[in-house]
Amino acid sequence: MSDLPRLTIKLCAPRGFCAGVDRAIQIVELALERYGPPVYVRHEIVHNRFVVDSLKAKGAVFVEELSEIPETDAPVVFSAHGVPKAVPSEAASRNMFYLDATCPLVSKVHKEAQLHHKRGREVVLIGHAGHPEVVGTMGQLPEGTISLIETVDDVARFEPRDAGNLAWVSQTTLSVDDTHAIVEALTARFPEIVSPHKDDICYATTNRQEAVKAVAPDVDAMIVVGAPNSSNSQRLREVAERVGCPVSVLIQRASDLDWSDFDGVRSLGITAGASAPETLVEEIIAVFAERYAVTVETVRTAEETIAFNVPRELRTEAAE
The missing domain is CATH 3.40.1010.20 (4-hydroxy-3-methylbut-2-enyl diphosphate reductase, catalytic domain)
Known part of the structure; x- marks a missing residue:
């Protein structure tokens, strides 16, 4: 004994x-297999040092900005957190071959924000300042058309242009309970605010x-x-x-x-x-x-069966 x-x-x-992280790592690994190193990755593909170091060992090169990447035919991967619109535009202007590993659930938030903006609504984003997902979501819209709310106190201080024409979206990785409290405060102060069809927290x-x-x-x-x-x-x-x-x-x-x-x-x-x-x-x-x-x-407490496809370029190559 x-x-x-x-x-x-x-x-x-x-x-x-989760499925989004699994997909993002697969994208880098498949790109390395298909095209060989280096594969450039803008920002940590996911926030985990062990994962990043293991991909570095296989030939991934991590950068914070595209300006750090030399003129190259090598693939460039955008991280799972999503990027502002300016990033793919810059990549296209430099004729870079890029693969977008943005989690599909983050892309869903981007599309929601763009749709609200198209319909003339001012957008409120619930999230944490400086987080790459928040930077990416805010970067989908022109400056001044999307405002960040981090706390219930921020709701009280927020002064929209038109209180009757608002919509909210959120970062996907927030505390469910904290976000619920912020949403309650928003709807109490702005009863006409438009909510997502389905919860943005993944x-x-x-x-x-x-x-x-x-x-x-x-x-x-x-x-x-x-x-x-x-x-x-x-x-x-x-x-x-x-x-x-x-x-x-x-x-x-x-x-x-x-x-x-x-x-x-x-x-x-x-x-x-x-x-x-x-x-x-x-x-x-x-x-x-x-x-x-x-x-x-x-x-x-739950079963998870969700999986996301990798980008078409890698599916096609994999099938061959």
Whole structure:
């Protein structure tokens, strides 16, 4: 019998890669297979250092702006977060061969914003300033026709040109509960504001938050595997904290663990943000198994079967 203390690990399901992240990584990998390195990628393809480093090792070259890319016939991939309209325009003006890895659910928000603008509405975007998805969505419309709202307090300060001619859209990776509060404030102040036909927060963000809500109240500590610049991962940590988990930490790798956070822990919840690969979850379970007699349980709150096609250029080549 083991002398190690017992630890029950509750794995949230769903966790980790979503369909949009899976598609984006596939696009880079297929481009590398088909065209060979280098394949240039504008911004981190997804917000995960492990994923980015593994693609770098295969020949992907990451840049923040197209201006960093020399004159080349090599493919250029736009990240899953989406880009402002100016980026494909610049790529076209330089005759670049580009592949758009924007998540289809982000593209849906872009189309909604464009449609509202076309119909003469001022657009409100609920999101976090500076996040690449927000930069991309705001960059779909002329300056001054879309306004960013980050908090309920922002709603009170917002002064639209025409309060009777507004519509809202949102970043796809927000806290479901926080966004609901902002939408309530918007509709209370602007009763005629037009809402999306279907919630803009993506299915994966919602499902991962619901799984955390099911696990976090029943464990001594919660680990969210993800990057500090990953919006959906940060929201998972906040959700765990909000539902009463005493310790809620966001880490990228097992090597980031601060063992003092887990003194006396007998039950542990683990989830992973939508851009964190499962191998990082397995790595963390393995290091706990060196210190504890571990029992692993999976707590599933939803099934996910969604998959997105890669761009036609890569499908055609793959078929050949």
